[in-house]
Amino acid sequence: MRVLDKSVMSLWAKKEEKNGFFFWLPLMAHLEDTMNVSRWLFEHWLSDSQRELCRKGLKDMGNREAVSHDLACNLASFLGGIHDLGKATPAFQTKKGFNNSPTLDDELMCRLERAGFREITSLTLADPEKSHHSVAGEYLLKKYGLKDDIGSIVGGHHGKPVDRILDVCDQDAYTKNYFQSDDSNSEIYGQWSRVQKNIFEWVLHESGFSNVRDLPEISMPVQVIYEGLVIMADWIASNSEYFPLINIYEDCPEDQNDRFWSGMRSWVKDRPIQIDSCPEKHQLFNDRFGFDPREFQEVVYGTVDSIKKPGIVILEAPMGLGKTEAALAAAELLMAKTGSSGLFFGLPTQATSNSMFNRVEKWLESLTERYDSPQSLRLSHGKAALNDDMNRLRNPASHVNDDESGDENVFVNEWFSGRKKAMLDDFVVGTVDGFLLTALKQKHLALRHLGFSKKVIIIDEVHAYDAYMQQYLEESIKWMGAYGVPVILVSATLPPEKRKSFIEAYLRGADVKGRDMDFPPSADNYPLITYTDGENIKAQTDFSKTDDKQIQVKKLEEDKLIETISDLLESGGVLGIVVNTVKRAQELGRACKTEFGNETVEILHSSFIATDRVAKESNLVKMIGKDGMRPEKKIIIGTQVIEQSLDIDFDVMITDLCPMDLLLQRVGRLHRHKIVRPKNLEEPVLYVMGTNEQFDFNRGSEMVYGKYYLIRTQCCLPDFIRIPSDVPKLIQKVYGDFQLDLNSGQMTVYSDSKLKKDTDIKKKADKALTYRLEDPKEGINPRRNNLIRWLKNPDHSDTEEMAVAQVRDIKETIEVIAVKKIGRGYCTFRGDKDISNDIAKSEIAKEISSNTIRIPDNVTQENGISNTIEWLEEYNKKHLWEWQKQSWLKGELGIIFDENGKFTLNEKCLKYDNEYGLREVKENGKI
Structure with missing residues (x-):
């Protein structure tokens, strides 16, 4: 290593005690590891498109010509090498290990003392936490004349850039954290200053730059890419399986180059695919999908x-x-x-x-x-x-194709x-x-x-x-x-x-x-x-005109539903009923089962245990999908899950009123395939429930979709829909500025609904802005367009699930694992054998973990999510404590329904079965 000051080699980056032995990694070794990994990732892991993006997003301050690939690659190398400069400070070097023996800390401190960092073993800093090494690195780079584009990348390499440039400038108040002394003329101040500058200049030179002026300026979007690249390189270089720590008595890794290649050979599993050209369309479709386009x-x-x-x-x-x-x-x-x-x-x-x-x-x-x-x-x-x-x-050993190869x-x-x-x-x-x-x-x-x-x-x-x-x-x-x-x-x-x-x-x-x-x-x-x-x-728009499928549309009063179903299925057939809420699906399901028998009616919605829902969807596709074994008579009642990507086919359909685009999605499951149908169902007919002249719609439907688009859909609903011809016209009517023909009473309701819709959209937009990223800033201007403030006021979700709830605006609900009491133990709802004593077996724990379901938000509303979770945690400690020992179940909340499928939570009686799913029941057992 071409480092002039030998004391640099005494600085540590990582330390670990393992099996009674002490290990460490010199800071310079980690910086060189990360520099090499970052360069390799840029050259071999990034796509061609990313390298070109980076090249175009740089401005070479010493050359007016186009930025070269080498300059963009050198910048990746520099950022990887300089990312932990802030560890070359007393604030970091005096940090104690979390789980290590104090002896390891003492060994490294004595090494620093012997290298000339006098009195560091007795140093006590007032506020070392004020100078996290990521911010410290940004601060030192600013002192060396680097701009805020590169500085903010280094400052954010632990996941979040600073929120204000003052957060960096204010480091002037913590001089001892950087130089061990407030006296800039003192010997120890000078030594720390020389060491830090020495590291900076070494990284600069090793990355292919002669001086600070050679470093390019970077556009903001490209700063994000380099930030991600540095974090990734740091994580790879910090993995001790790839880049192991060395014994405390060794001064540096034996061969840094061999170390790098050994580490990368361990990490690399594949290389990015780069497609130069594609087959012509017929060959591509036959090769990829097995048919002509x-x-x-x-x-x-x-x-x-x-x-x-x-x-x-x-x-x-x-x-x-x-x-x-x-x-x-x-x-x-x-x-x-x-x-x-x-x-x-x-x-x-x-x-x-x-x-x-x-x-x-x-x-x-x-x-x-x-x-x-x-x-x-x-x-x-x-x-x-x-x-x-x-x-x-x-x-891979189990990855066998149909030809057994x-x-x-x-x-x-x-x-x-x-x-x-x-x-x-x-x-x-x-x-x-x-x-x-x-x-x-x-x-x-x-x-x-x-x-x-x-x-x-x-x-x-x-x-x-x-x-x-x-x-x-x-x-x-x-x-x-x-x-x-x-x-x-x-x-x-x-x-x-x-x-x-x-x-x-x-x-x-x-x-x-x-x-x-x-x-x-x-x-x-x-x-x-x-x-x-x-x-x-x-x-x-140049597509051959296809034959239209004409669908008759009839409005249906709900009090005539049972009678209509009976008439429609007189000669058999498959009827689909799509409603807007789970509760409504359950209520209609109960009514239809009472009238037509359990075996005739299937219910599908989101409040089934995950394994049950997957099985129901699979069975449905096998039954009424393409080439399915269609039953003589069947009624399928479901919610929006039916309109999303299920390749199923109904002979006739009844639907709740919903916005036009979703109604057309539902229609897509009506006469989907060319098959023989019952004589009275040979022509496709769609029955629409829930229309109302006073626009007094079902409360659940309004909660889900809002009144405004329900009104417009009702008013634009024709007697016949021709698919595909009418699709754009109907969508344009409902979502465009088509004027509705309304009487005065209807106009009042409609105007109120429009106001509410506009207000709700603004509220949603304002709410989304709380944690939503700001627009990308174009143009290269390091002072204004940098990563400072990029993640100000972040969402602090601890899990992916909580983050997903944020971007989907999901009401807070709790996901639990549902099992059912059997004897002194429990089983899954799909099983009949006590598995409570077998959860140490990985396959059993995995099976249990897949039986998830969400508690309806109305059950947790009164007591609140936090109180409900707290109660469930205590319940789990008492009844399911052994789950926390199993990797598939650790951290999960479970509930044990009784033999009748009931469980009381927040004084509400929940019942689950494979017929109706999860619902709240009253004392008489009704929904």
């Missing part, structure tokens, strides 16, 4: 292939045209065009994510085979650890496990929350941005996200625009205002002014592809 898919391929400067693409088309395969094909094209090296596929729910994971895996298997490039694939949501497909990829091209890289690292993985399928969290102020947010900036993003069913979630969705899209990340949004039905908002968000992120956005006239076209090519907004 449909006309819609061909148009999508051709449209995306024609884009010169990709940005955002919005695909809108009716169900059944293969939007998923079209989106994956488009993603492959965009990877080739932009140099992106990964994919994120986001969906509304865990169930839809689980279903998509397998489809993406098959696509990725074909892709990796073509490019001979093994890749890691990850499922990312709260219950991903329970997914059999992902667990199969964790064990082993295939290890797609696997799970365990280093990327955990909420903070998951999105760094190259290929990720998960709930949309993973993307929404890109706009939530949280510690280590830069890691999430680093991960997303190397991918193509697909977000499915974007119509399913409400006004609150849209605030986070649009902000996340803005940041993708700033990074030049391709985004594909997929929907069957999308209101024009949402389409426009998404396009505007992306272009604003890319620093395009509103006055330069010219939207093409495409409102009445369907299917529709809207996309950007550079600053230009374009639309593809």
Whole structure:
């Protein structure tokens, strides 16, 4: 190491006591490790698109020509090497170990004393915690003349930059924390000052810079990427399995270069895939999906292939045209065009994510085979650890294709496990929350941005996200625009205002002014592809006209429901009833079971234990999905879960009134496939319940959707819906400025509902602003556009679940594991064997952990979440204390329902069974 001052080598970065032996890592060894890792990640782990983004986001202060790749790489090296400069201070060097023997601390202090840091063994600092080493590093760099772009990256490498520049400048008040003395003329002050400057100059030189003026200035979005890169490099270099500590009696690692390569060989599992070109459309679809592309898919391929400067693409088309395969094909094209090296596929729910994971895996298997490039694939949501497909990829020995040949091209890289690292993985399928969290102020947010900036993003069913979630969705899209990340949004039905908002968000992120956005006239076209090519907004509307499916719409009074069902199913058939609340599904389910028999009626909603719901959805698809074994007569009653990605087919449908885009989603499950139907159900008919001339709608429906869009949907509801022709027209009517023909009484109610809608949206927007990230700042200006304040007032959610609740505006609820009393022990609701004595077995603990369910918020409302959790914690200590010893169950809350499936919580009697799910019951047993 070319370090002039020998005392530098006495500074420590890490220390550990293991099995009675003492280990340490010199600060210079850790800085060199991190510098080398950071350079390697820049050159070999970042995608081509990220390296180009970094290059374009720098300004070379000594050269007016374009910034070179080498300069961008050298900057990564410098930031990695200088990130822990703040550890070269008395405030850090005198820190005691948390779990180590005091003898280890004494050994290292004596080493410092012998190196010339006199009296440090007896030093007592008044406020050492005021100078955390991350802020200390930023402070020292400011003294050396570095600007706030680089300074704020170093200051934020522990996950959160400072909130004010004064937080750095105020370090002047803690001189002893930096120099051991307040006297700048003292010998010890001079020694600390020389050591710190010596480290800085060594890192500068080793990174390829002659002096401070050679360092480039950095745009704010690119600062975020470098911040994420430094954090990632630091975490890898800090992992003692890759970069081990050395014995306390050794002065430095034996060979720093061998150490680096040994560490990286241990860490690297794959390299980013780089696609140079794509097969032509027929070959691509046959290779990836096993069939020739449909006309819609061909148009999508051709449209995306024609884009010169990709940005955002919005695909809108009716169900059944293969939007998923079209989106994956488009993603492959965009990877080739932009140099992106990964994919994120986001969906509304865990169930839809689980279903998509397998489809993406098959696509990725074909892709990796073509490019001979093994890749890691990850499922990312709260219950991903329970997914059999992902667990199969964790064990390559069990990964066997249909032809029985082993295939290890797609696997799970365990280093990327955990909420903070998951999105760094190259290929990720998960709930949309993973993307929404890109706009939530949280510690280590830069890691999430680093991960997303190397991918193509697909977000499915974007119509399913409400006004609150849209605030986070649009902000996340803005940041993708700033990074030049391709985004594909997929929907069957999308209101024009949402389409426009998404396009505007992306272009604003890319620093395009509103006055330069010219939207093409495409409102009445369907299917529709809207996309950007550079600053230009374009639309593809040239699709062959398809035959319409005409659906008759009839309004239905609820008091005639049973009679209508009886008439409809006189000759058999499958009837779907979609309602707006769980309670309503349970009530109608009870009424229908009483009238038509238990075996005829199935109920599906979100208040089933997770394993029951998955089984019910699977059985439903097997029964009334494509090529399903259809029953002679069946009534399926469900909530919104039916309208989200379940490939099922009803002969006739009854639905609660809901906003038009969602109503059309529900209609997509009516006569979905070409099959033989009962004679009186050969023509598709949709019955709509809940319409009301006075606009006095069901309270639950209003709570979920608001009165305004229910009114507009009712008023615009035709007698016949032609799909796909009428879809854009109906959406435009409901969400546009179409004037309703109302009498004076109705107009009063309607005006009040509009005011309430506008007020609610503003409240949601204001609430979202509390923890939502601000817009990316374009332009290179280190004094103004830096990471200081970037995460001011962060969301302090301790878990991913709590963070998800923040971006989804979910009412606080409690998730518990539900088991049922049997004898002296308990079993799952799907079992009949006492498993209480077998939880030490991993497979039993895992089975129990998958039986989760949410307690309805009305049960916790009166006592409050905190008090309810406190009560449940005491209950668990008394009845389920042994769970805390098992990795699958540790930290979870459970409840044991009695033999009748009942449990009393907050003086409310809850009952669970596989028929109705979880509900509150009265003394007479009724809902």
